[in-house]
Amino acid sequence: MPPDENPTLIREDRYDAQRIETKWFARWQQDASLYAAEPNSTKPKYYVLEMLPYPSGVLHMGHVRNYAIGDALARYMWMNGYNVLHPMGWDSFGLPAENAAIANHTPPREWTLRNIANMKAQMKRLGFAYDWSREVTTCLPEYYRWNQWFFLKLYEKGLAYRKKSRVNWCPKCATVLANEQVVNGCCWRHEDTLVEQRELEQWFLRITQYAEELLRDLDKLADWPEKVRTMQRNWIGRSEGTLVDFKLDGVPDSTITVFTTRVDTIYGATSIQLAPQHPLAARLAKNNDLLRGQIEQLIAEQRKAREVGDIGAIEKHGVNTHHFAVNPYNGERVPVWVANYILMDYGTGAIMSVPAHDERDHEFASKYNLPIPIVIVPRTADPEETSVEPLLPFTTFDGTLVNSGAFNGLDCEEAIQQMTAHAEQNGFGKATVTFRLKDWGISRQRYWGTPIPMLYCEKDGIVPVPEKNLPVILPENVDITLTGGSPLGRVPEFVNTTCPKCGGPARRETDTMDTFVDSSWYFYRYTDAHNDREPFDPKTAGYWFPIDQYIGGVEHAILHLIYSRFWTKFMRDMGWVKNDEPVERLFTQGMIIKGGAKMSKSVGNIVSPDEMIARYGADSTRMYTLFATAPDRELDWQDEGVEGIQRFLSRVYRLVARTAPLETQLAASLPAQPEKLQAQPEARHIQRKLHQTIKRVSDDFQGRWHFNTSIAAIMELVNELYAAEERVARAPSPAGVAQSALWPEVQRNLTLLLAPFAPHLAHELWEMLGEKESLLRAPWPKYDPALAKEDEIEIPVQINGKLRCLIVVPVDSSKEVIQEHALADQKIKAAISGKQLVKVIVVPGKLINLVVR
Ligand SMILES: [Zn+2]
Ligand SMILES: [Zn+2]
Numbered sequence: 113m114p115p116d117e118n119p120t121l122i123r124e125d126r127y128d129a130q131r132i133e134t135k136w137f138a139r140w141q142q143d144a145s146l147y148a149a150e151p152n153s154t155k156p157k158y159y160v161l162e163m164l165p166y167p168s169g170v171l172h173m174g175h176v177r178n179y180a181i182g183d184a185l186a187r188y189m190w191m192n193g194y195n196v197l198h199p200m201g202w203d204s205f206g207l208p209a210e211n212a213a214i215a216n217h218t219p220p221r222e223w224t225l226r227n228i229a230n231m232k233a234q235m236k237r238l239g240f241a242y243d244w245s246r247e248v249t250t251c252l253p254e255y256y257r258w259n260q261w262f263f264l265k266l267y268e269k270g271l272a273y274r275k276k277s278r279v280n281w282c283p284k285c286a287t288v289l290a291n292e293q294v295v296n297g298c299c300w301r302h303e304d305t306l307v308e309q310r311e312l313e314q315w316f317l318r319i320t321q322y323a324e325e326l327l328r329d330l331d332k333l334a335d336w337p338e339k340v341r342t343m344q345r346n347w348i349g350r351s352e353g354t355l356v357d358f359k360l361d362g363v364p365d366s367t368i369t370v371f372t373t374r375v376d377t378i379y380g381a382t383s384i385q386l387a388p389q390h391p392l393a394a395r396l397a398k399n400n401d402l403l404r405g406q407i408e409q410l411i412a413e414q415r416k417a418r419e420v421g422d423i424g425a426i427e428k429h430g431v432n433t434h435h436f437a438v439n440p441y442n443g444e445r446v447p448v449w450v451a452n453y454i455l456m457d458y459g460t461g462a463i464m465s466v467p468a469h470d471e472r473d474h475e476f477a478s479k480y481n482l483p484i485p486i487v488i489v490p491r492t493a494d495p496e497e498t499s500v501e502p503l504l505p506f507t508t509f510d511g512t513l514v515n516s517g518a519f520n521g522l523d524c525e526e527a528i529q530q531m532t533a534h535a536e537q538n539g540f541g542k543a544t545v546t547f548r549l550k551d552w553g554i555s556r557q558r559y560w561g562t563p564i565p566m567l568y569c570e571k572d573g574i575v576p577v578p579e580k581n582l583p584v585i586l587p588e589n590v591d592i593t594l595t596g597g598s599p600l601g602r603v604p605e606f607v608n609t610t611c612p613k614c615g616g617p618a619r620r621e622t623d624t625m626d627t628f629v630d631s632s633w634y635f636y637r638y639t640d641a642h643n644d645r646e647p648f649d650p651k652t653a654g655y656w657f658p659i660d661q662y663i664g665g666v667e668h669a670i671l672h673l674i675y676s677r678f679w680t681k682f683m684r685d686m687g688w689v690k691n692d693e694p695v696e697r698l699f700t701q702g703m704i705i706k707g708g709a710k711m712s713k714s715v716g717n718i719v720s721p722d723e724m725i726a727r728y729g730a731d732s733t734r735m736y737t738l739f740a741t742a743p744d745r746e747l748d749w750q751d752e753g754v755e756g757i758q759r760f761l762s763r764v765y766r767l768v769a770r771t772a773p774l775e776t777q778l779a780a781s782l783p784a785q786p787e788k789l790q791a792q793p794e795a796r797h798i799q800r801k802l803h804q805t806i807k808r809v810s811d812d813f814q815g816r817w818h819f820n821t822s823i824a825a826i827m828e829l830v831n832e833l834y835a836a837e838e839r840v841a842r843a844p845s846p847a848g849v850a851q852s853a854l855w856p857e858v859q860r861n862l863t864l865l866l867a868p869f870a871p872h873l874a875h876e877l878w879e880m881l882g883e884k885e886s887l888l889r890a891p892w893p894k895y896d897p898a899l900a901k902e903d904e905i906e907i908p909v910q911i912n913g914k915l916r917c918l919i920v921v922p923v924d925s926s927k928e929v930i931q932e933h934a935l936a937d938q939k940i941k942a943a944i945s946g947k948q949l950v951k952v953i954v955v956p957g958k959l960i961n962l963v964v965r
Contacts, residue, residue, distance in 0.1 A: 127765035129729025129730075129731060133729055136872045147244075159197045159656045160659075161182070162200070163178070164248070167203075167227040169231070181743050181819070184868035188868045191864070191889065192892050198241055199246040200244070202231075221588065228249065238725070238730045239734075246641040247641065248634050256562040257583030260577070262633070263625070274316070275313070276311060278311055279314055284305045316551040316552060319674075320550065323547045326348055327344075327348045330345060335698065336698040340666065344669065344674055347674065348549045352544075353372055354543055354544065356535055358437035358464075359437065360436070370384065370463050375528055380486065381446055383477075384437045384465070385450070388452060393433070413427075432447055433449065468502075470505055471505055487515045489506075519531060559624065567609060571614050575613055628671055632675045632676045632679035633647070635662075636648045636689070647688075650689060650690075661699065662698050665703075673695075702745045703746050739753070767830065767859075796903075799854055800902065823869060860883075864890060904923060905923050906919070912963060926956065927956055931954060944962060948965045949964055
């Protein structure tokens with residue numbers, strides 16, 4: 113063998129991360145199919161996915177953590193014999209590209225594709241095992257044409273529609289925002305910018321049609337974090353109630369429809385409260401400058417409360433319009449107020465105020481000294497005795513109606529039924545279910561997005577672009593400004609076209625789609641990424657879906673993760689997929705902070721992955737993000753921690769590299785049976801530790817994903833190996849571990865255990881050990897429970913229930929043996945001498961308690 117082909121001769125005794133990682137990087141680049149899923153595989157499938165990034169230009173540490181988790185899992189599943197799908201792509205439409213275009217005069221496409229190239233190179237340098245042949249880039253026509261195709265299908269089914277509506281408008285983005293993108297009254301991108309309300313013609317997707325199912329199916333998602341399910345439940349915000357029409361006294365054609373969940377309390381209503389943005393409020397203030405000014409003040413107060421982020425804590429405040437509404441149940445006139453705590457986007461924007469039986473109304477009425485009539489009293493055992501005065505506000509359903517005309521004496525639940533039926537019979541109300549979830553407004557007055565494939569013809573009105581004319585290509589060389597509506601409106605070649613119905617002139621829609629459309633179904637495209645006849649082959653997607661494990665930030669709990677559930681349900685109803693839900697298991701990793709703050713440019717505490725890789729290597733960097741804390745917890749970044757991992761990997765390297773060439777001759781010399789090793793206590797000790805470590809790491813992958821404890825277990829094993837070596841060095845004996853038959857097994861398994869966490873080093877060691885099979889698909893080590901079992905265990909000894917000491921006994925000791933050991937212990941002997949042993953309680957394997965007097 114020529115010297116340069118002998119791995120033992122090029123071995124260095126120092127762990128050189130850069131050398132090893134550059135070598136494996138080059139190797140892995142040569143094999144494009146290395147991480148490819150197998151076609152027509154008989155293995156069980158496993159689809160592991162990390163959320164695709166926005167191509168901002170550089171990876172940040174949060175990305176590295178996210179991908180290190182997914183990558184460890186993918187490698188573990190490969191080693192466990194699964195057919196693994198592990199792809200990556202780019203959520204590459206969106207506003208930053210336009211901002212960059214304005215700032216640097218770079219076309220968004222160029223800027224975006226350059227960023228993708230940078231980040232992809234970083235991912236490769238980090239050694240993430242992605243199947244790049246399935247890469248999805250949402251800003252390319254080969255992808256976004258299917259957004260347009262789906263849009264046409266939604267339109268056909270009546271699930272996409274256009275209406276004039278009050279929309280959230282961010283003046284900085286100069287575009288419409290979905291409700292989900294309004295955070296505390298501000299833009300989700302511009303936390304300091306208040307969102308304005310504007311009237312615009314917009315395209316909507318009818319997600320509310322799926323509200324019930326989106327809510328109900330949350331119960332199926334048992335392997336989603338509870339906090340995400342709760343956030344979605346709250347976001348969907350289902351409540352059952354009654355709509356009741358109040359007429360405005362003396363104002364013709366005026367109806368105020370209130371939404372209430374407690375129609376049983378309506379006889380106790382003392383006022384109607386309108387949201388300041390309610391259309392009737394504006395109407396009543398039309399010729400009343402004072403009132404108009406006051407209402408504007410209320411709007412400002414509400415906006416301010418949203419800004420602070422807690423509308424519920426607003427100092428409740430209102431103005432009397434001096435108009436009256438008529439309670440349709442009893443004909444009573446109640447004053448109409450406008451109040452700052454009533455929200456236009458909940459229910460109908462109008463409520464009835466029942467101060468005796470509602471917390472907020474009580475607070476409000478107390479402030480303005482309004483009457484507080486009681487209409488519900490606590491239920492009593494004796495039906496004759498109903499006059500118990502409730503403590504106000506009395507808000508439970510556990511009561512009986514009083515002062516409520518024909519409904520007196522009914523229990524609350526029953527009253528709600530009967531009174532709702534009464535309203536329906538008399539035509540002034542009905543039962544209803546309201547949702548906080550609103551239809552999804554997808555129109556954006558932006559350039560860098562998917563063109564909405566619709567036309568406007570003077571003769572035919574709204575005309576969809578025929579499927580055969582897709583894609584509607586986003587034109588290039590467009591002058592982008594952030595004002596004056598969609599930039600596409602200023603491109604005549606784009607706007608002016610021919611109506612496919614009448615052949616006459618038509619205008620194209622110039623709005624583009626919300627980028628959350630792109631991410632609503634991208635993960636299906638990975639299963640069939642180059643299909644140019646359909647978005648993906650339903651059969652292929654059927655094999656891979658649902659996603660077995662999805663990993664990403666909790667900030668996507670409502671937007672992306674609700675939209676993509678909706679999209680899946682729509683595709684199921686159009687017969688394109690069979691699964692009801694896209695994601696079986698969801699994991700949300702914790703944030704990375706440094707010095708107590710979220711990493712950000714403005715704080716100046718960003719840690720660059722490139723810098724960490726240059727200093728410590730990719731393996732140390734990735735492994736540190738898994739080791740520093742449990743993956744769902746917030747990680748407080750410490751550079752020294754990465755250095756610590758690098759030192760650990762050096763120790764592993766030295767341990768394996770030093771003795772690797774000895775492996776073959778020793779393996780032949782000694783058999784590895786455990787019974788033989790019993791005669792070698794040192795080796796048996798290591799063998800037990802090894803099998804315990806395999807068990808701990810395997811259990812963590814199967815269970816709670818505490819990779820930090822997995823890695824700590826591997827570190828303990830390595831420490832034991834060094835300690836054993838030192839003992840042997842001091843007193844050489846044939847029982848030394850490194851000289852034992854066990855050693856090849858230790859080296860091999862240690863390398864396998866490291867493979868998901870430090871793949872470059874693991875591959876290097878694997879090769880040194882002379883292994884020919886690819887480490888990626890080498891079988892994950894199995895532990896033997898018999899070998900993992902301790903020979904001896906520690907048992908706590910208590911005297912009168914108080915811990916006194918620990919004794920060491922053989923595993924599986926009987927009660928008698930444990931008692932014998934305990935009573936023979938010097939400490940215990942001293943403690944009980946002169947006392948009477950009354951009772952001995954032994955729980956084998958757990959503890960012994962001596963009761964003395
Ligand atoms: Zn904004
Ligand atoms: Zn036409």
